[in-house]
Amino acid sequence: MEFILILFLHFLGDYAFQPTWIKKNKIKKHFYFILHILIYSVTLYIGLPLIVLFLQIFSGLPMVEFLTTYELTAIHNWNFDLFLYILLGHLLVDIWTHRLSKYFHNKFLSNGNTRWENLSFSIEGLDQFLHILHIFILYNVIFL
Numbered sequence: 001m002e003f004i005l006i007l008f009l010h011f012l013g014d015y016a017f018q019p020t021w022i023k024k025n026k027i028k029k030h031f032y033f034i035l036h037i038l039i040y041s042v043t044l045y046i047g048l049p050l051i052v053l054f055l056q057i058f059s060g061l062p063m064v065e066f067l068t069t070y071e072l073t074a075i076h077n078w079n080f081d082l083f084l085y086i087l088l089g090h091l092l093v094d095i096w097t098h099r100l101s102k103y104f105h106n107k108f109l110s111n112g113n114t115r116w117e118n119l120s121f122s123i124e125g126l127d128q129f130l131h132i133l134h135i136f137i138l139y140n141v142i143f144l
Helices: 002-016 020-025 030-059 063-070 080-110 116-143
Strands: none
Touching: 002 030, 002 116, 020 030, 030 080, 080 116
């Protein structure tokens, strides 16, 4: 349940809360790319404690007992390190997949090859796989 809620936060931060003007420009200009990363990171940083609150309300346990039972130390000791982990993880994945995307885009389109569209979906899939792996690690730090 917790993992699905964190994935939902990922969807909100990576897609739903990103205005169109950021989506269009994040590959072209660093300012928009950094804005994309900040929106994503703030979404998860604010959303994770809300998930804990949501789980606590529906568990019926008092907050102290809930935190002790589930050993949610990363949330209980909420700090800037967690924000940096979220931010840097998303940043590194996006930098790498954007560079990979640009490389193949230039390689195939400069030769007039139409295979770029299929490869583009594969790179987007790789990007999301790496984000989900990052989220899985985050989930294990917080909830396990």
